Amino acid sequence: MGVKAPSTACETPNAGEPSIGIYLHFPWCLTKCPYCDFVSFAIEQDSIDHDGYAATVCAEIEQRRDILQSRAISSVFIGGGTPSLWRAEALGAVLKCLDRVTEGGLHGIEVTAECNPSSLDAGQAKALVSAGVNRLSVGAQGLDADRLKFLGRLHDGPLALRAIEAALGSGARSVNADVIYGVAAGSARGQTAEQAACEAEQIARLGIHHVSAYQLTIEPNTPFGELSRAGKLPLLDDAILADSFVAVGDALAAHGFVRYEISNYAQSGEQCEHNLGYWRGRDYLGLGCAAFGALSRADGTGWRYRNPPTPQRYAEMVAAGDLTPHETDQLDGEARMRERLMLGLRLLDGLDVEACASILGVEPWPRRRLEASGDLQARGRLCRSGPRLYIPPEAWLWADDTACRLF
Numbered sequence: 001m002g003v004k005a006p007s008t009a010c011e012t013p014n015a016g017e018p019s020i021g022i023y024l025h026f027p028w029c030l031t032k033c034p035y036c037d038f039v040s041f042a043i044e045q046d047s048i049d050h051d052g053y054a055a056t057v058c059a060e061i062e063q064r065r066d067i068l069q070s071r072a073i074s075s076v077f078i079g080g081g082t083p084s085l086w087r088a089e090a091l092g093a094v095l096k097c098l099d100r101v102t103e104g105g106l107h108g109i110e111v112t113a114e115c116n117p118s119s120l121d122a123g124q125a126k127a128l129v130s131a132g133v134n135r136l137s138v139g140a141q142g143l144d145a146d147r148l149k150f151l152g153r154l155h156d157g158p159l160a161l162r163a164i165e166a167a168l169g170s171g172a173r174s175v176n177a178d179v180i181y182g183v184a185a186g187s188a189r190g191q192t193a194e195q196a197a198c199e200a201e202q203i204a205r206l207g208i209h210h211v212s213a214y215q216l217t218i219e220p221n222t223p224f225g226e227l228s229r230a231g232k233l234p235l236l237d238d239a240i241l242a243d244s245f246v247a248v249g250d251a252l253a254a255h256g257f258v259r260y261e262i263s264n265y266a267q268s269g270e271q272c273e274h275n276l277g278y279w280r281g282r283d284y285l286g287l288g289c290a291a292f293g294a295l296s297r298a299d300g301t302g303w304r305y306r307n308p309p310t311p312q313r314y315a316e317m318v319a320a321g322d323l324t325p326h327e328t329d330q331l332d333g334e335a336r337m338r339e340r341l342m343l344g345l346r347l348l349d350g351l352d353v354e355a356c357a358s359i360l361g362v363e364p365w366p367r368r369r370l371e372a373s374g375d376l377q378a379r380g381r382l383c384r385s386g387p388r389l390y391i392p393p394e395a396w397l398w399a400d401d402t403a404c405r406l407f
């Protein structure tokens with residue numbers, strides 16, 4: 001089984017390959033997990049203004065009609081927050097609106113919705129698929145009750161497994177499960193590498209198509225970040241984390257999954273198109289409260305924007321018909337090249353440095369990059385095949401450091 005070949009070495013927005021991803025943010029969850037730094041607000045499901053939020057997003061889509069009609073849509077990703085809390089008819093109304101404005105642009109493309117086990121039963125899974133979602137991503141995170149409680153999750157292992165089964169029985173063409181490993185809870189010494197591998201394996205055995213397995217990271221602006229600064233958060237040793245990274249990978253490989261990105265595994269042909277676009281530098285349009293977008297200009301420069309970070313301010317922006325971004329970040333070609341290296345080197349097939357540099361209008365091999373590349377290759381941390389650089393899987397543990405040395 002091989003990894004799906006990249007359609008291009010590096011996405012070429014505004015020139016020949018103008019497809020664009022859509023990221024739609026749903027900013028509510030039932031509770032706030034202590035490790036999470038995504039924009040999400042704790043709320044009871046009945047208190048969400050399901051139709052009101054859908055109407056606001058549809059109004060934003062109308063206001064972004066020009067860009068939506070000038071680019072082919074490659075994928076839609078509905079993230080959050082907990083999109084499975086959204087009444088499926090309301091979510092479906094947004095997809096219909098997108099499809100209408102793009103004149104059938106959603107036909108045949110990947111449409112993912114993130115789901116939590118506590119809000120995904122068989123009925124909701126089928127309703128999401130009827131509404132136009134064809135890929136369900138279930139935030140299982142693990143199967144051990146104590147570890148899930150430590151992470152602030154509302155579900156336990158059996159409920160996580162039932163939600164995955166509901167997704168598999170829904171008619172969705174692809175199902176992903178998210179797993180978090182490296183959790184210092186659930187037994188006296190915290191999660192061992194063997195336990196992490198065993199949980200990933202139990203999930204893989206259900207017959208899912210894709211697994212995203214991330215190490216628990218401690219973000220500064222979260223309750224876990226505060227506890228960590230105070231020295232009160234139990235953490236695992238780096239050696240256990242490294243062993244878990246390898247053990248989870250081996251367990252999933254034994255079930256036919258290919259690790260096509262450092263933290264992502266897919267059965268043949270089941271790679272996530274939306275995230276592949278992100279790692280390859282494809283433009284994406286952000287819709288909804290707190291959504292990020294990233295767009296290119298023909299000269300290789302680009303910019304990122306973010307919509308207002310609260311539902312109220314987002315609704316006010318759309319009602320005023322003024323999509324002036326809440327935050328913007330202007331990026332020159334060199335900054336974008338650094339981003340391409342950081343993200344592209346996470347992929348099994350790496351990136352084509354010369355194609356990216358040509359699109360971004362920068363020098364592919366400045367002396368410092370050439371020297372660093374030679375040094376990293378000599379140390380077994382990097383491989384070069386013509387214009388393409390990639391990190392051999394045995395050196396993935398140092399991927400971020402490797403990418404930074406090539407800046």
Ligand code: SF4
Nearest residue numbers: 029032033036080081
């Ligand atoms: S359910 Fe997901 S998005 Fe919501 S608070 Fe927890 S980790 Fe964050």
